[in-house]
Amino acid sequence: MSPHLSILIVNWNTRQLLARCLESIRRSQEGLSLEILVVDNGSSDGSPGLIRSDFPEVRLLENAENLGFARANNQAIRASSAPYVLLLNSDTCVQPGALGGMLHFMERNPKVAILGAELLNPDGSLQPSWARFPTLWSEFAGKNVRARKPYPDATGERAYQVDWVGGACLMARREMIDQVGLLDEGYFMYSEEMDWCYRAAKLGWYVCYLPGARLIHLGGGSSRHAAAGMIAELYRSKLRFFARHYGQRKARLLGLLLQARFLGKALLSRLRVMRAFGRSDQFETSFRQAITLSRAIRHSHAREQ
Numbered sequence: 001m002s003p004h005l006s007i008l009i010v011n012w013n014t015r016q017l018l019a020r021c022l023e024s025i026r027r028s029q030e031g032l033s034l035e036i037l038v039v040d041n042g043s044s045d046g047s048p049g050l051i052r053s054d055f056p057e058v059r060l061l062e063n064a065e066n067l068g069f070a071r072a073n074n075q076a077i078r079a080s081s082a083p084y085v086l087l088l089n090s091d092t093c094v095q096p097g098a099l100g101g102m103l104h105f106m107e108r109n110p111k112v113a114i115l116g117a118e119l120l121n122p123d124g125s126l127q128p129s130w131a132r133f134p135t136l137w138s139e140f141a142g143k144n145v146r147a148r149k150p151y152p153d154a155t156g157e158r159a160y161q162v163d164w165v166g167g168a169c170l171m172a173r174r175e176m177i178d179q180v181g182l183l184d185e186g187y188f189m190y191s192e193e194m195d196w197c198y199r200a201a202k203l204g205w206y207v208c209y210l211p212g213a214r215l216i217h218l219g220g221g222s223s224r225h226a227a228a229g230m231i232a233e234l235y236r237s238k239l240r241f242f243a244r245h246y247g248q249r250k251a252r253l254l255g256l257l258l259q260a261r262f263l264g265k266a267l268l269s270r271l272r273v274m275r276a277f278g279r280s281d282q283f284e285t286s287f288r289q290a291i292t293l294s295r296a297i298r299h300s301h302a303r304e305q
Contacts, residue, residue, distance in 0.1 A: 003035035005103055005171075006080035007088055010072040012041040014090040015050055017218065022055050024094040032099060035082055037061060039072040068188035069167065077182060082174070087193070089168040092119075093216040101213040102171050105159060113176035113205030114197055116165025117213040127217055129169070130162040130209045133198060136250060139238065140257040160209045164197035168217050172196075176205055184244075189230065191237035198245055 007025060011018050018038070025036065036058045040048050042065045051060050061075060073087055084106055086099070102115055119127040132138070170193055180199045183192045197207045235258070243251035 001033050003033045003082040004084070005032060005099065006035040006037065006076075006082040006085045007099075008073055008076035008080065008085055009036070009038045009088050009090050010041060010069055010076070011038055011043060011047050011090045012066050013043045013045045013047070015043070015045045015047045018047055018090040019050060019054065021088070021090050021092055021094070022051075022058065024092075025099075028094045028096055028099050030097070030100050032103065034099075035059070035080055037076045037080055039063065039067075039076050041066040041068075041072055068185070069190075070183040070185045070187050070192040074182040074185060077177065085172050085174065085177070087167050087170040087172070089217065091218040092168055095214040095216065098213040098215055102210060105208075105210055105213075106171060106173060109159075109206075109208075111206050112208050113173050113180070113200040114165060114207045115171040116162070116207075116209045117169040117171075117215050118209075118211045119166070119168060119215055119217040122216060122218065127219070128166075129217075130160075130165045132163045133194065134238070134241070136254055136257060139254055140260075158211060160211070162207055162209045163201070164194040164207060165209055167193035168219075169215050176200055179203060180205070186240055187237050188233055189237070190234045191241045195241055195244070198241075 009018070009021065022036070022038075025034070036055075037060075038051055038058050039061045040051075041063050048060060048062055051058050059079070061079060063072065063075075067075070077085055084103060086102070088094075098117060102117060106112060106115055116129050119129040121127050180196070180203060184195050187195065201207060239251050239255060242254050
């Protein structure tokens with residue numbers, strides 16, 4: 001029987017979280033024919049052995065090193081066969097009905113290319129999982145603008161049209177992938193799903209968010225292992241997105257604006273500390289962010305040359 005859905009999980013040293021995620025998929029299968037692929041990016045915590053011993057139904061693809069989110073997911077997309085693929089973080093826990101609800105929506109709404117789910121924190125509170133495409137102002141102000149509107153063609157389900165959804169749980173139509181292309185492997189981590197949604201929208205596809213399809217998302221499973229490096233990667237990814245879709249001029253301006261933002265925050269916090277004779281944690285944090293951003297900008301310019 002051909003699978004209805006291919007679930008793709010990229011793992012890097014998240015053994016316990018991965019086991020919990022795979023167990024939640026087992027509990028949520030609900031008669032669906034699923035193809036589950038895990039791409040292990042050179043883990044050293046025994047993740048591959050766990051999959052072989054405890055989850056024999058999972059197809060394991062092993063890499064000798066960490067290839068990043070985009071390359072590893074593309075590897076899994078090429079190896080998968082279902083008409084729909086679900087990019088799923090290893091630090092998620094699928095709730096009953098989520099997979100079936102998302103798949104049902106995609107089957108009934110052929111104009112939708114990408115669908116996001118309702119992500120919840122462990123305490124049950126709502127977690128941001130969609131946003132508008134960034135602008136120079138939103139990045140300078142540090143505001144993640146979230147906006148949605150009812151999807152007009154939804155057949156029965158309550159769904160919303162959004163600009164982009166996060167990659168922690170992202171269902172994509174293979175027909176769209178064949179037309180738009182795979183994830184941009186120029187992103188190591190961060191912004192690749194936003195880039196994908198942007199390219200799909202440019203070709204007339206819709207991106208939607210489906211409340212009611214719920215998952216618990218712990219957040220930052222793999223990135224906890226390399227927090228400082230991931231901050232730099234976040235800045236590089238933002239600069240790449242701006243350069244690719246808004247032009248090099250706006251990308252360079254973004255870099256200058258972000259440096260001004262962090263240096264301004266550092267200066268303001270220093271002035272407050274001087275008045276209160278207190279600690280300068282905020283100054284040090286903002287100053288480090290400005291330096292990290294400067295390095296990211298230099299790295300991005302080096303890539304362009």
